[in-house]
């Protein structure tokens with residue numbers, strides 16, 4: 193099994209199971225849910241404000257993301273957040289992965305401009321349809337594309353859906369640049385992952 197297979201849906205992480213829903217399940221079934229089981233390991237936490245970003249692929253793999261390492265409107269590259277103090281990489285959940293690229297900030301829809309840092313933007317890698325990683329790229333139309341059912345997302349418009357069955361945009365991760373390094377400015381804007389339909 194290739195790594196992309198495991199990234200594209202094999203990981204059956206229950207995206208809709210929040211801490212609250214787990215707790216409610218415990219109440220409904222009468223099964224005690226130990227509070228310790230609800231604790232999040234640092235590597236499973238979503239990207240936190242102040243986290244650095246590290247390339248997961250490409251010529252600068254494992255390096256910190258800096259604006260000058262990204263070419264304008266290049267195919268988005270996957271990256272993960274890293275706690276700058278503990279050096280813990282937040283690789284414990286595929287919901288933490290983001291796709292980053294650099295754009296012309298003047299062309300970004302106004303309400304998303306505060307989420308960009310020197311033109312660098314980051315969107316969740318997880319498709320809102322059924323959770324595949326959005327790893328394809330339409331360089332002509334500047335759209336991220338999902339390989340599973342061909343949903344397309346406009347990088348200049350908050351990853352709004354412009355094709356395919358995805359029901360909502362990809363979540364956007366607000367960024368800033370401090371001392372030349374791209375860091376996380378705030379938690380994801382929008383819901384990460386997908387909602388299973390039963």
Ligand code: FES
Nearest residue numbers: 319321322338341
């Ligand atoms: S999982 Fe992305 S389009 Fe279906």
